[in-house]
Amino acid sequence: MAKKLGAYTGKVIKINLTDKTIADYPFSEKQRELFLGGKIMASKIFYDNLFEKIDAYDENNMVVISTSPLNGMPAPSSSRFNISAVSPLTGLLTSSNCGGDFGINLKKAGYDAVIITGKAEEKTLLQITDEGVEFKNADSLWGLHTSEVQTKIGGRCGKLVIGPAGEKLVRYACIINEERAAGRGGLGAVFGSKNLKAVTASGKKGPEAYDKEKLQEFNKKWVKALKDHPLTGKQLPQLGTAGLLTAMQMKHMLATKNFAKGQYEDYEKLSGDYLAENFHRKDAKGKSCKSCPIQCARAVELNGKLIKGPEVEIIGLLGAGILNNDLEKIIRWNYEMDELGMDTISASGVISFAMELNEKGLWDSGLKFGETDNVLDAIIEMGERSTERGNELAEGVKRMSEKFGGKDFAPHSKGLELSAYEPRSAVGQGLGYAVANRGGCHLNAGYLVFAEGLGLSANPRTPKGKASLTTLFQNIMEAVSAGGNCLFTVYCFVPGFMIKKPNSFITRTVNKLAPYLGGVLYFAGKKPELLALNLSAMLPHAIACKHATGSKLNMGKFIRIGERGYNMERIVNIRLGLKAEDDTLPKRLTHELQDASDKKSFVPLEFMKKRYYLMRGWGKDGVPPKKLIKKLKLDTTV
């Protein structure tokens, strides 16, 4: 071994639940440098092992739980670890990122990643410690809600658990760690299909940073920069993600009535301000992620109990999305979904879609827009698959549309329900939803909605430059995730004065030029040698990873790591059956105008998609060519 990287344990193991065997999985130092950690490390494991279509519930489906180099290191918002598997919703590779304490504890147990395969004969709790792995009977935990099961397990360890939804194979069941979720893609159902109720991890000491002093010094500066920035130092701590809702309304991006419109007249009762004024308990701490100076999570009180409050996605989808202005009900529904262990975004999309199916006479579920008395019942039924209605809802929007009709207004991409952003007023976000490896996820999409109106004001309805910006944003976010930081730390990329002075000449000029800057930025991304520098104000993540691991990282190399991740996931998805025509959106968004008086108020997807494939270096069929695979060194084995 040429050198020893810091921040890694150096060990990956494969656990087979069927025969209860444990084996070392080779993952070299070179691979760690090229694929960093988290979701990209997981993608590499799938890339090297999955060559043909497999059902999510096949016992050979792997669950890869992977940590990142910055987990447990002195770096802000750096507890985020990853879980990947073939998704029961999309049939493609899904990954979900979580801010609980499990990743830090897994590293303390001595592992960078754990691959779980097979199917346990009995209900199982997998206990991973620095002394080894034990398979425990979980009969007494089966059926418990996510908070109950964590309490019952007890002890000082990281706990990954599923609720009844995962046990019952609800296709969008999630995995919970503390009060944080690995939410998207149905990972909880994959756990359930393996009879796996929970995984715990604990140990005495995690790995050391390569250069601890430099990392600590850099951490101080980085935390200060986050606290001084108007978004991460003020808006997110004071309002949480719910602070987005008013801006979404004003910019016509608030998905209303199952994505039929972009504005909801009663939005004020759903706003972040309303949540802060009426429900948020500022004296309550501990709801946010570990090691985070931003503290965006809301603590709210429900029936005398302090719980984690709702994020903007569920507020939008179960507020404007179903024409409901009762935020208190959303808080309750959000809590129930977390307890049952369901992804709040997908579950909400399912409900709004069911309401439109009912309105159009396609399926009478009893759910109606503007009527909320039976929504809680429906949530419990779907989480437990306890009724015929619940059983249908548990299948997700795509399968419901295949059975009952309504494909043109079924809010999903590749089978994953869309988040609360209406893309006809943010067409770059629409492109991202369509091409994202995970499916209709706002973050995996590249989150262009920030540049198209929420943080900046780049023209939201022009397709110009959106393909290159989407590519760049996706690559950066992919790498940041793999490093272990929260994506919110990327907001420092935008100089504070542009947020403080959105009307200034400079800010307005940047906004106007943004669609044209995309090409320049993309070119820089394609030629990483041009970005062989480290600007802490722009991308501090690369510097932190460098100090943590000892790898000679710079901004260009860091973005290239993100590009590797995005391409590997794409290739795995192609092996799982993905075609270019799957990069799509419901016709409502691509063929119906959001605003009858504005002929540009739709997502010009085909135009942007062609450019996106070009920017990615893919063929017209959306397939990464061999020369790109070679250039990105995706086949690196040692």
Next chain:
Amino acid sequence: MVKVKFFGVLRLETKIASVEVEAKTVKKAYEAVEADLKAKGIENAPTAKDLKDYITFVNGINIYKLKRQATKLKAGDEIVLMSPVSGG
């Protein structure tokens, strides 16, 4: 009267959700809001100069798509003041 609604950090820091002012242009509305907040004794109330740095909508349209601060107002109009936001 023109209704001026505050959102985001501005609202949390002033603890004011909205004020009603007499004003014929957006510029005059900023000045009237400053005077109103001062009269209410709001601590660290923003001045008219500060308010110009907020994203401003008149009846749902950004003033940079209208006549900026010279945008004319009439009774019953609604102004929204907010800052750029983030999340995800």
